[in-house]
Amino acid sequence: AQSVTQLDSQVPVFEEAPVELRCNYSSSVSVYLFWYVQYPNQGLQLLLKYLSGSTLVESINGFEAEFNKSQTSFHLRKPSVHISDTAEYFCAVTYNFNKFYFGSGTKLNVKP
Template sequence: AQSVTQLDSQVPVFEEAPVELRCNYSSSVSVYLFWYVQYPNQGLQLLLKYLSGSTLVKGINGFEAEFNKSQTSFHLRKPSVHISDTAEYFCAVSDPGDKIIFGKGTRLHILP
């Protein structure tokens, strides 16, 4: 069965500093991987996805993620964060089937 582990429940980072949010997955088959963002009191929005091809995936708002099959990881990065990036970030996995399973989320706190 597939599962997702987000290693940090909260990540504080200073404005304009780089950030990495970690995600590891387990699955017995090939996977599709996603990062979603949730701003306060809103639904989730897709940041980026990996289905196949290049392992470095670029998304919206300057975020990118790298698929590492050997380490079963899909970490999210941004070189310089802004106060507007304050949100909760969710990693999700789907074996190429019907279910999409989410991690527990990482709250990103931007410090002035």
């Protein structure tokens, strides 16, 4: 069975500070990994994904995530956050694209 663990339910951070949102997964087979973002009162939007190739993937708004197979992790990072990054972030995995497994979410609260 697959599972996804997001260790931090809330992460408060000041504007322009770096941030890391942690995601670990458990799976005995190869997986594909995703980060989704949910802004207040909206649905989820894809932020970035790892399918194959380079283990470091980037989004258009400055986030990046690194797939670490040995540590079964896919942590999300940003070197300098903005107020507009305040949202809830979900890590997700799938191995067959019929079922996606989501973490419990991390609320990022960026303070001025």
